[in-house]
Structure formats: C-alpha cells, structure tokens
Amino acid sequence: MSDALDLDFDPDELVMLRQLFATEAHEALEVVTMRVLAGGTARPSPDALTEMMRVTHTLKGAAGTVGLSSMVDLSHRLESALEAIGQSADRWGSHSADQLVEIVDGLRVYLDELVADRPGTNVAADALRARIDLITRGAPSEPEERPSFESMMIPTIVEAGEPDDPPRHGDDTGGHELIDGTAASEPKTWLRVEPERIDALMSSAGELLFDRTRIERRVQLLRTLARDLARTRQSLRDAIGDGSMPATSQRGALSAAEAELAGQAALLSQTTAALLDEIEALRRTIGELQRGLTRIRMESARNLMSHAARTLRALRRATGIQVELRTVGEDTEFDKAVAEQLVDPITQLLRNAVAHGVESAAERLARGKSAHATITIRARQDGNLLVLDVADDGRGVDTSALRERFVATGRWSAARAQLASDDDILGALLGTGVSVRGVADELAGRGVGLDLVRETVARLGGEVRVTSAPGRGTTFSLRLPLSTSLAQAMLFKVGGQVYAIPNVHVVDTTLVEAGAHTTPVRHEQLPVLRLETVLGHGxxxxxxxxxxxxxxxxxxxxxxxxxxGPREIIIKPLGPLLAPLTLYAAATISGSGKVQLILDPAQLVRRAYPDAPEAAADAVSAPLVLAGRALVVDDSRAIREAMTSMLGREGWIVDVAEDGGRALQMTRQLRYDLVVTDLEMPELGGFDLIARLRTEDRFKQTPIIIITSRASPEHRRRAKDLGVRALVAKPITRRKLLEALAAR
Amino acid sequence: MAELRNVIVFSLGAARYAVEIRWVREVVSLGFVTAVPTAPPSLGGVVNLHGVILPVLDVSALLGQPPGPPARQGDGALVVEAEGVTCALRVDQVDHVASLHEDAGAVVDASGRPLTLLDPINLVRRALELVGGAGKAELAP
Known part of the structure; x- marks a missing residue:
C-alpha cells in the first residue's frame, strides 16, 4: 500500500477492510456531489453544507482506521473548505459548484487508485490538495473563458414540479426533483455486500438454468421412449391377436408378457409426466431465485441521472449552449449491471442532443420557443420493459435532408429513399455511419455515436426507437428487458459464425497442430474436438x-x-423448438443484434470421450461437478472467504477450518474430496496436517492443494513427497485455482 | 361451399399456401439468420426478433418436400404462434389477405386457383418431431 502504516491487521484482512472502506467512502462522496448538484450553481444551503461536512468528517475517521493517511489529509482539507464556504459567501463563485463536483470526482478516482495500490497516486493527491485549498483560501475562482453566458446560466437540475412549470401528464411516476434537497433521509439499516458475491450467486443461478435444460432434455427423451415402448407393445399385441402365432402355450406366455409390458409402459409414461411437472416447478423456483437476486442488484435511476447531470454540465461549459436537464422517474429501479452499461449510451445521447438536436438561443427565440433548451431523461417501467427516454425540445430530425444524404453517400438507392417512410429514415439513423450534420464536429459526429447506443442496448437484449417531430424535438427510447441474466463467456468463430462457451468451463486457449488428435495442455495430453467438423464444416x-x-x-x-475473446453476454433461452438440440445450451445476442449460440460443455465432453460411456454418463448427470465437498484450512478469514467463494463458483461445497488442528477434527467426522491448506498456521501447520491425513486410508488419495506465500524449492519437494496435487503461491486467483484443480 | 375468412396467402417456390390470420402475429422481414448446424433441414436457422430467439421454419421441408433455399437476412416471414411455440415461417412473397372457398375438399382463391391451407398446429408438431429426432440421434450412445 502507498501509505506507510503500522496497524494491527494482517495484510489479507487489511485488503478486505480497505475494500469495505472504499464502498463507504464512495457513498459519502456521492452525498457531497448530490448536495452540490441539487443547488445548481447556487451556494449550498447551511443544512446541505452541514450534511456534507458530517459525511466528510466520518470519511476522515474511517480512512484513519484503515491507515490511509493521505485520504485522512484530503478529507480533512475538504471539510475545511466546506466550512469556509459556509462562513463566507465570497468563497462561492459561479464556478464553485463545478469545481467541487470535479474535486469530489477526482477524490473518487484517487480513492480507487489508492485502494488498488496503483503507483503514482502521490501526484494525484498533491493536485487534489491544491484544488481544495484554493476554495478554502478563497482564491479567485473566476472562470477561464466564458464569463458572458455564465451569468445567465440556469441550474442544471430543474425541479419538475416548479410552479411555473406547465403540468405534465402521461407519466405515472410524476416529476421529481433529482435530489431531495437537503432533507435528511429516514434512518435505515443496510446490509453491505460486495457486488462480487451477488455476482457469484447470479452466476450459480444462471448455471441452474443450464442444468435444468439438461435434465429437461433427458426427460423429453424418456417421454419419447415411453411412446416408442407403447408402440412396440401395440405391435406385439397385434401379432398375438392375428392368430399367426402357432402354439397356444406360447401365446399365453406372450400375452402375459404383453400385459406386463403395457403396465410398465404406462408407469414410465406417468412418471415422465410427473417429472415434467416437477421440472416446471423447478423452473419457477429458479426464476424466482433469479428475480430475487436481480432485485438485490437493483438500483434506482438516480445514479445514472446524476451522472447525466454532470455530463450535461460539462457539455454546457464546453459549448456555451443553454440547456437544462429535467429528470422524471428517478425512483425507477433496474439492474445495477444494466445501469452501468447505460452510462456511455446516455452520455452519447446527451452529446448528440446538444450537438444536433438543440438550436441556438436566437433560433429558438425566433421560433417562439424559450431561449434555453430542455433535455428530458425519463425512466419508467412498461410491463416487462425498462424504458429510458432521452428527449430534446430542439429542431427535430430533418428526414428529407437525411433522405438526400443517404442517396448522396450511396447508402440507399434513390428508389429506396423515395419509398422509405419517415420512420424507416429515423430507424436507419441508428445504423452505421450517418451523421445528421453536414460536418462532423468534436462533440458528436461521424454517426458512430448512435452505433454505440444501438449496440450497447442490443447487447443488453433491448432495442432503440427514435421519434421526431419537426421543430419540436427528437426522442430516443431505450427499451430494455427489466431483468437480464448476464454471464461471462468465451466467444470464438467457427465456419463464419460466432459461438460461445460459458467462461466457468473455459480454462485457457492454445494452438493445436494440424491433424492432432490430442494436444498437450500443461502436464497432460487432452483430446482434440474438431468443432468445425461437429458444426458441419469441412x-x-x-x-x-x-x-x-x-x-x-x-x-x-x-x-x-x-x-x-471473453465477453459479458446475456443468456436467452432457446425455446421448445431448439431445446432438443443438445449441443446448444442457450443463445445470446450480439451488439449488432445477431443470435449467437452457446455450446453446452457437457455435450462437448461427450463427443471428445466417445469411448468412455461412464465418463459421458457422469458428464451428463453431474453437471457442475468437478466438485464435491472441500475443506479449506487457513488462518486468515479473508482467504477462507475468498476460497469459499471461488470454490463455490466451481460447484464445490466448502467447509472451513482456521488451523490444522481444527481441520484434523473435521476430517474425522467427514470425508472430503479436496483439501486446500495454508502452510503456516497456529496449532498444526499445513505440512503436519497433510502428513497426518496421508496416514489415514480415507485420505491417502485425496487431492490436496497448498496455498502459500512461500513457495521455495524445499517446500515444493516436501509437497511432492506428500503427494500434493499443486502448490499455489498467494495471492490466489481464480485462474491459479482452476489450474491447480486441473493439475494431475 | 364453405367459406374461410381472413387468410394470408403466400407463395413459396412454385407453390401457394394460405394460413388463417388468427395464427399470425406479425409479418416481418428477417434480420440476420444464424445457422443451427445440427438442426434438421426443416429448421432453417434462428433470428433475433425484438430480443427473443425465434426459430425459422422451412414449410416445404415440414411438408416432406425438398427444403427451399436457406433463409437469409431480408427474407419475408410470417411469425406464427401455435402449441405454445412461436416461430417464423419463411415465405418468398406475401400475396394478400383474402377470403377463400372450400370447393369439394380443395381450397381455392377467388379466381378459383388451388391453394394449400396450412394448419400451424400440425406444422409445429411436425417441427418438434423432426427436431426431437435430431436431438435423440445426438444423445444416442
């Protein structure tokens, strides 16, 4: 860590505590940003200042606890600056709000760098310190270039329900002020959870979906077999009945067998039907689980909108265009993972609106509009969709000019342009490389921006619609599924198409020699499956x-x-018509809206090991299971937690012990399929534990992995003697763990 | 002479077919068609329609005739829903919406030309059977 310290935590614990601190600090700094933004360019009210000082003060204390002395210093200075603003009105200039927001943004970046222990943070701290002190000292903060319009600047966030605002209709959420002034929120207790843990659960729930599909396919197969059996029985019966059977005695025996077969077929068919009902129940439960988990990850549109407010503020400063932001439906909730992906598209749409949508003040006045333009961001839920509108009240899209442009650039034939409706034209706006303005400028141009919007939204499983009224404005509607199952996957091309495999099952990438049937991967020869052949190409x-x-x-x-390469993808079910094709587990949709198939690793294994029926059977009936019950032995709680989560993701049930002695007790009660142990621990060390375990028959062959910060040759030799599968150097990562698990 | 109201008439190769409009959710122009390599010829690929994965069916193959050309981006299709399955039927051209007459067991249009009236329930069942067969072959040891 960058800060010198002498603390009572061991390094692992400190990492964890600092991550907790970072979460808290971000929340505190967000409060400051929101309070500043709520006031527009005006000096914050005494209450708001008090609130900001309080959170900054708390931040200072917490930073000290985890030994981040530079953060202590910076938050102390920020507190002083806020105090100075409160004491004297001349500390506040027209640029102060922007400066404060930028300082806080800078602090947040600095914080992340600091916690991640990246080099060069001292310089950033010095710069921040200087900027904060500038406010405290009341140094002239008057602007660089454009004082003229600054004085006319209107606040960034306008309360939608202001008395002079016309009443709005059509939105059930109603208009709200972006930030609820300075009112203190209700005290609530919150459970803080690292997002990674929720992600791990989400990913397990996603795996459940795949598992269910596999089971369902097996049962569908059973159902077909039951039908076949019934048919066979019918043929048998017909054969007996038509009297061609010679001996009466034989006929009697056959009839009895036929009757028995009939009973068995009926039972099989009933059982299969019951199984299908149970799978249906399972499907519902998995659905509820996923929805529940998604709800945990839900956040309100507030963060996204305050980000938009900041973006617009910057745009306004850069262009001098008078434009204000109105936000509606900040309480609309959506998946945090989705919200994060939407930041860039929203930024792009704002740039676009300012660059293309909004007229100059003079032009607006000439058209009988107010001098300043308004961009409205409206979030709402529409059935199963989350709809995010970004609307400007500018000139609208000139469809006839666009039509000409499409023809001029050779994109469309004249005939096609003529036939196209205005909606077609607007839709095409989202396609590749169209800019509405003749000349691209630095803000938005070359038409690439809208591509990004469309692609991001498509990747999230949604679509973008454009509506425009000449002279009245343009609205971009982002329509997204309310809940998405996101997963990490490895994407690759075969026969011109892109396919994916869930990343949890992808260990590495390599090169395979021509014609090879096996290929070396680390210490073993693995079978080669020629996907181009499996997928029907030469x-x-x-x-x-x-x-x-x-x-x-x-x-x-x-x-x-x-x-x-690896990508985050949404998982889409294949539906009943494709489900019987076992090679595919599900599908996803690319940024350009193409369907990409996700291959089922269980089926790939089956094909690669055709001579080992029992292996194939294992692979199908026991999906995630490399796994079994694992024992993790380490005296650091952070490491135990980390290992539990990593192994859990790989499908293991994990027990933990804080030292070798406790581990030994536990192994007497339960059998473990894997032991992961640290070396240096109080009571009984790792090597002693392993030596004792190896004396017992039950643990003679058990895979054991050592995780240690000292991997000397001597250690490696001892480990080898004890039949340890792998010795992994700390810090442990998922990749290292997977390698150790794969080692033979 | 029984009358069938509200059918969509379309052509596919040299043949002309009709399907009652109540089964048809949408008439679309297909987006990018992703091939499904292990599928039977009756399943001509999958497309993304409003964020949903939709199979594209080949009507000729479902009726036991040689399959038509592979479905491609820009092809016309009828989105039908039957038996809880939503799928797209690729067409060469949608002719018109019309009322038909049933004349001595044969379906004819207003000008007396014969048409094949499709039953989406049977089509979907047949499609499920064909895909199920392919899936079973995949699972067989």
Whole structure:
C-alpha cells in the first residue's frame, strides 16, 4: 500500500477492510456531489453544507482506521473548505459548484487508485490538495473563458414540479426533483455486500438454468421412449391377436408378457409426466431465485441521472449552449449491471442532443420557443420493459435532408429513399455511419455515436426507437428487458459464425497442430474436438487456435477458426423448438443484434470421450461437478472467504477450518474430496496436517492443494513427497485455482 | 361451399399456401439468420426478433418436400404462434389477405386457383418431431 502504516491487521484482512472502506467512502462522496448538484450553481444551503461536512468528517475517521493517511489529509482539507464556504459567501463563485463536483470526482478516482495500490497516486493527491485549498483560501475562482453566458446560466437540475412549470401528464411516476434537497433521509439499516458475491450467486443461478435444460432434455427423451415402448407393445399385441402365432402355450406366455409390458409402459409414461411437472416447478423456483437476486442488484435511476447531470454540465461549459436537464422517474429501479452499461449510451445521447438536436438561443427565440433548451431523461417501467427516454425540445430530425444524404453517400438507392417512410429514415439513423450534420464536429459526429447506443442496448437484449417531430424535438427510447441474466463467456468463430462457451468451463486457449488428435495442455495430453467438423464444416489441415474446456473433471481442446475473446453476454433461452438440440445450451445476442449460440460443455465432453460411456454418463448427470465437498484450512478469514467463494463458483461445497488442528477434527467426522491448506498456521501447520491425513486410508488419495506465500524449492519437494496435487503461491486467483484443480 | 375468412396467402417456390390470420402475429422481414448446424433441414436457422430467439421454419421441408433455399437476412416471414411455440415461417412473397372457398375438399382463391391451407398446429408438431429426432440421434450412445 502507498501509505506507510503500522496497524494491527494482517495484510489479507487489511485488503478486505480497505475494500469495505472504499464502498463507504464512495457513498459519502456521492452525498457531497448530490448536495452540490441539487443547488445548481447556487451556494449550498447551511443544512446541505452541514450534511456534507458530517459525511466528510466520518470519511476522515474511517480512512484513519484503515491507515490511509493521505485520504485522512484530503478529507480533512475538504471539510475545511466546506466550512469556509459556509462562513463566507465570497468563497462561492459561479464556478464553485463545478469545481467541487470535479474535486469530489477526482477524490473518487484517487480513492480507487489508492485502494488498488496503483503507483503514482502521490501526484494525484498533491493536485487534489491544491484544488481544495484554493476554495478554502478563497482564491479567485473566476472562470477561464466564458464569463458572458455564465451569468445567465440556469441550474442544471430543474425541479419538475416548479410552479411555473406547465403540468405534465402521461407519466405515472410524476416529476421529481433529482435530489431531495437537503432533507435528511429516514434512518435505515443496510446490509453491505460486495457486488462480487451477488455476482457469484447470479452466476450459480444462471448455471441452474443450464442444468435444468439438461435434465429437461433427458426427460423429453424418456417421454419419447415411453411412446416408442407403447408402440412396440401395440405391435406385439397385434401379432398375438392375428392368430399367426402357432402354439397356444406360447401365446399365453406372450400375452402375459404383453400385459406386463403395457403396465410398465404406462408407469414410465406417468412418471415422465410427473417429472415434467416437477421440472416446471423447478423452473419457477429458479426464476424466482433469479428475480430475487436481480432485485438485490437493483438500483434506482438516480445514479445514472446524476451522472447525466454532470455530463450535461460539462457539455454546457464546453459549448456555451443553454440547456437544462429535467429528470422524471428517478425512483425507477433496474439492474445495477444494466445501469452501468447505460452510462456511455446516455452520455452519447446527451452529446448528440446538444450537438444536433438543440438550436441556438436566437433560433429558438425566433421560433417562439424559450431561449434555453430542455433535455428530458425519463425512466419508467412498461410491463416487462425498462424504458429510458432521452428527449430534446430542439429542431427535430430533418428526414428529407437525411433522405438526400443517404442517396448522396450511396447508402440507399434513390428508389429506396423515395419509398422509405419517415420512420424507416429515423430507424436507419441508428445504423452505421450517418451523421445528421453536414460536418462532423468534436462533440458528436461521424454517426458512430448512435452505433454505440444501438449496440450497447442490443447487447443488453433491448432495442432503440427514435421519434421526431419537426421543430419540436427528437426522442430516443431505450427499451430494455427489466431483468437480464448476464454471464461471462468465451466467444470464438467457427465456419463464419460466432459461438460461445460459458467462461466457468473455459480454462485457457492454445494452438493445436494440424491433424492432432490430442494436444498437450500443461502436464497432460487432452483430446482434440474438431468443432468445425461437429458444426458441419469441412476439416482444415491448418494449425488452429483451440479453446481448452474443462467439465466434470474432463478436459478437452476445441479447435476453432478464430478466438474472439471473453465477453459479458446475456443468456436467452432457446425455446421448445431448439431445446432438443443438445449441443446448444442457450443463445445470446450480439451488439449488432445477431443470435449467437452457446455450446453446452457437457455435450462437448461427450463427443471428445466417445469411448468412455461412464465418463459421458457422469458428464451428463453431474453437471457442475468437478466438485464435491472441500475443506479449506487457513488462518486468515479473508482467504477462507475468498476460497469459499471461488470454490463455490466451481460447484464445490466448502467447509472451513482456521488451523490444522481444527481441520484434523473435521476430517474425522467427514470425508472430503479436496483439501486446500495454508502452510503456516497456529496449532498444526499445513505440512503436519497433510502428513497426518496421508496416514489415514480415507485420505491417502485425496487431492490436496497448498496455498502459500512461500513457495521455495524445499517446500515444493516436501509437497511432492506428500503427494500434493499443486502448490499455489498467494495471492490466489481464480485462474491459479482452476489450474491447480486441473493439475494431475 | 364453405367459406374461410381472413387468410394470408403466400407463395413459396412454385407453390401457394394460405394460413388463417388468427395464427399470425406479425409479418416481418428477417434480420440476420444464424445457422443451427445440427438442426434438421426443416429448421432453417434462428433470428433475433425484438430480443427473443425465434426459430425459422422451412414449410416445404415440414411438408416432406425438398427444403427451399436457406433463409437469409431480408427474407419475408410470417411469425406464427401455435402449441405454445412461436416461430417464423419463411415465405418468398406475401400475396394478400383474402377470403377463400372450400370447393369439394380443395381450397381455392377467388379466381378459383388451388391453394394449400396450412394448419400451424400440425406444422409445429411436425417441427418438434423432426427436431426431437435430431436431438435423440445426438444423445444416442
């Protein structure tokens, strides 16, 4: 860490505590930002200042506890600056709000750098310190360039319900002030959880969906078999009935068998039907689980909107265009993961509105509009959709000019342009490379911005609609699914199409020699599955990239045309018509709206190990299970937690022990399929624990992994003697863990 | 002579078909069609329609005739819903919406030309059977 310290925490614990601190600090700083933004360019009220000073003070104390002395200093200075603003009105200039917001933004960046222990933070701290002190000292903060319009500047956030505002209709959420003034919020107790933990649960829930699909397919197969059986029985019966059967004695025996078969077929068919009902119940439960988890991750549109307010503020300063932001529906909740992805599109749409949508003040006045333009961001829920509108009250899109432009640039034929409706034209605006203005400028131009908007929204499973009224404005509606199942996946190309494999089952990428049936991956030879053949394309004789897949303890390498890379994808179900095709687990939608199929690792394993029916059976019936019950032994709580979460993601049930002695007690009661242990611990150390375990029959063969900060050759030799599967150097990462699990 | 109201008439290759409008949710121009390599010829690929994965069916293949050309972006399609399955039927051209007459078991249009009236329930069942067969072959040891 950058700060010198002498604290009572061990390093692991400190990392965890600092992460907790970072979460708290971000919340505190967000409060300051919101209070400043709520006042527009006006000096914050005494109450608001008190609130800001209080959170800054708390921040100072917490920073001290975790030994971040530079943060203590900076928050102390910020507190003083706020105090100075409160004491003397001349500390506040027209630029002060912007400066404060920028300082706080800077502090947040600095905080992340500090906690992540990145180099060069001292310089950032010095710069921040200087800026804060400038406010405290009351140094002239008057602006760089454009004093003329600053004086006419209107506050960024306008209360939608202001008396002189016309009444609004059509939005059920009603208009709200972006930030609820200075009113203290109700005290509530909150549970703080690292987002990664929720993500891990989400990912497990996502896996459940895949598991369910696998089971469902098996049961569908059973159902077909039941039908086949019934048909066979019918043929048997017909054969007996038509009298061609010679001996009466034989006929009697056959009839009895036929009757029995009939009973069995009926039972099989009933059981299958019951199973399908139960799978349906499972599907509902998984759905509830996912919705519940998504709700945990929900956040209100508030953060997104305060980000938009900041963006617009910056745009206004850069262009001098008078434009204000109105926000509606800040309480609309949506998935945090989705909210994060929407920041860039919203920024782009704002840039777009300012660059293209909004007229100059003179032009507006000439058209009988108010001199300042308004951009409205409205969030609302519409059935299963989250709708986010970004609307300006500018000139609207000139569809006839666009039509001409499409023809001039050769994008459309004259005939097509003529046939196209205005809606077609507006829709095409979202396509590639169209800019409404003749000349691209630095703000928004070249039409690439709208591409980004469309792509991001498509990747989230939604769509963008554009409506425009000439002279009255343009509205971009982002329509997104309310809940999305996001997952990490490895994407690659085969036969010109992009496919994906869930990342939890992807260990690595490699190169496979031409014609090879196996290929070395680390210490073992893995079978090669030629995906181009599996997917119906001709085999090629070249050396090809390979994706190393591990599933149910079996590894294989899939050859592909080209590796695209890991991506966060949304998971879309395939529906009943595609579900019987076992090779595919689900599908996703690319940024350009194309469907991409997700391959099922269980099926890939089956194909790569055709000679091992029991392996195949394992692979299908026991999906996530490399896994079993694991024991993690470490005296650091942070490490125990981290390992529990990492192994949990891989499907393991995890027990923990804080030292070797406790671990030994636990192994007497339960059998473990994996032991992960630290070396240096009070009571009984790692090597002693392993030596004792190896004396017992039950643990002679058990895979053991050592995690340690000292991986000397001597340690490695001892580990090898004790039959330890892998020795992993701290800090432990998921990749290292997967490698250790895959090691033989 | 029984009358069938409100059918959509479309052509596919040399054949002309009709489907009652109550089954048709939408007439669309297909987006990018993703091929599904292990699927039977009756399943011509999948498309993204309003964020939902939609299978594209080949009516000729479902009726036991040689499958038509592969579905491609820009092709016309009828989005039908039957048996709890929503899918797109690729068409060469949507002709018109009309009322038809049933004449001695044969369906004819206003000018007396014969048409094949499609039953989406049967089409979907057939599609499920064909895909199920392909899936079973995949699972078989």
């Amino acid at each position: 085999a090629t004789g070249d050396r090809r990239p390979g994706v190393v897949v591990s599933f149910a303890g079996k590894g294989l390498v899939c050859t592909v045309d080209k590796i695209v």
